[in-house]
Amino acid sequence: MPSYSGRGVHGQVVRRLGARIVGGDFAEGEVLDVRALGAELDVSLTVMRESLKVLAGKGLIDARQKRGTFVRPRAAWNLLDSDVIRWRVETGDGDRLMRDLAxxxxxxxxxxxxxxxxxxxxxxxxxxxxxLGAMADARGEGDADAEAAADASFHRALLAATGNELLARFDLLLEPGLRERDRLVHGHRAADDPVPSHRAVLDAVRDRDAPRAELAMLDLLAKAADDLRSARRAAVDPETPTY
Structure with missing residues (x-):
């Protein structure tokens, strides 16, 4: 699902509460004191109610008569929602997310x-x-966000090229996590050039060489894992050399 586009106070409340829920500040099943949270955030009850509706749409909370508004179990969360994915990364659950994505x-x-x-x-x-051309251009310009977007576009196009409508919609599952992964990797100062590994996949697809295309993708994924490990090391210790 696309990220929530609300701006201003309303959007800030959604982001702050969403990150706190995903980050574990509120336990599963915990009842939220809506009035107290509104006072803490210095917003009206109207803003709180509208913000909570957005979070309910992401599966994070629910409301029942006599019980009030409460945090739903993690199993009910929409873990494919791009905001939920971003909040997981921001609140320290990125390693688990990246492992599952891989x-x-x-x-x-x-x-x-x-x-x-x-x-x-x-x-x-x-x-x-x-x-692939957009990826190369973004790489040359040092635009990490554009490079991540082009990378996602390549993988979306590859899924579409299967000719299978159901498989093509796997982009809804893969893309939000892939974008977060790519922002980290492509923003790393020593990140390796991703264009050659993607070009190898494209060349095999162009040549209709199915076994080579599969092997090229396996090589790409192995390289992606190495790049992510390097980016994580650099995030922990910027002085650590990467090779």
Whole structure:
């Protein structure tokens, strides 16, 4: 799901409360004192109620008569929501998120590359070429956000190239986490160039070489894991050299 676009006081309340819930400041099942929180945040009850509706839509809270507004169990949260994903990263749950994302990608993307090589169209190749070109341009300009967006576009186009409508919608599952992962990696000063590994996948898909496309994606994912480890080390100790 796309991130919540509300701005101003309303948006700030959604972000602050959402991060506190996801970060564990409020326990599962805990009843929220809406009036007290409104006073703490210096906002009206109207703003609080509207903000809580947004958080309810993300599965974080619910409200019942006689019980009030309470935090739902983690199993009920929409963990694919882009805001929930960002709040997990911001509040220290990023390692678990990245591990789960890597597991899902290892199951889906090599098979998707294999299938894309068998089924891709000329339009699919144009979309993949455009994403790769945008990635190279962003890399050259040092624009980490644009590079992450282009990376996500490439993987979205690859899923679409499978010709399977259900598989193509896996972008809804992968993309929010992938964007957070890419912001970290592409923003790292010593991050390796991602273009060659993506080009290897595209070349195999273009050549309709399904086994090579699958292997190229496995190599890309292995490189992605190495890049993430390097970025994490640099985040902990900026003076640590990376090779």
């Amino acid at each position: 597991d899902v990608r290892s199951l889906v993307e090599p098979a998707a590359a294999h299938r894309a090589a068998l089924r891709r169209t000329e339009a699919d190749l144009l979309a993949l070429d455009a994403a």
